[in-house]
Amino acid sequence: MDEEQSSLSLGYDAFDQTPNQGWRRLSKMECYCQAAGLIVSYLNTNTNLRGNEREILAFHAGQMFAYDNNYESAISFFEQSFSSPEGVPPEFKPYSDAWDAYVNATIAFLKQNRAALIAYRAEVAKGPSLDNGQVMNLGVVDRLIENFGRPYRQAYGGR
Structure with missing residues (x-):
């Protein structure tokens, strides 16, 4: 094999x-x-x-x-990769909403739509915090904004 x-x-x-x-x-x-x-x-x-x-x-x-x-x-x-809304328990809705905002932010970055990227960043920022206190995927979205116009690989990694 x-x-x-x-x-x-x-x-x-x-x-x-x-x-x-x-x-x-x-x-x-x-x-x-x-x-x-x-x-x-x-x-x-x-x-x-x-x-x-x-x-x-x-x-x-x-x-x-x-x-x-x-x-x-x-x-x-x-x-x-958007969350499937059916079957999501109410307690998990904030996670799925934050995930969808992250996906939209990523797409906005790839489409070079800075205004949409910043708007989706605000939605991501409202999302739940992880065990370490950081908001889920907010650091990635911030790197996409900081590195706007660079290739995704560089922006995602912050290089």
Whole structure:
């Protein structure tokens, strides 16, 4: 079994969340286009994924396409990563709203729409805090604003 087939047979956590496995192995080697392609193959192969798993994988595919400067494909996958409103318990709504604002901010950055990016930053800032007291994804959005006009990969990493 080749490496791609082996990756496609991994469970979600191993494929998406584990360092040096799944698509993250390719990303670490700066093979962003291949990492995006592997995520797309995983999405197409693993039809039993839960909604939030599909959304996170779509977001990560978008990131890998954006890292590869393929903003058109990136936007398409970011648009697939919005939270599914059905079945979200009321106590999780602030998280899904903040996530959607983060996705919109990312898309605004890629479309070079600074006004929208700043507006979505305000929505992200209203989101819930993580255990460390920081607002979820606010630091990333701030880096996108600080590095507006630079490639996504540089802006996301703050370099």
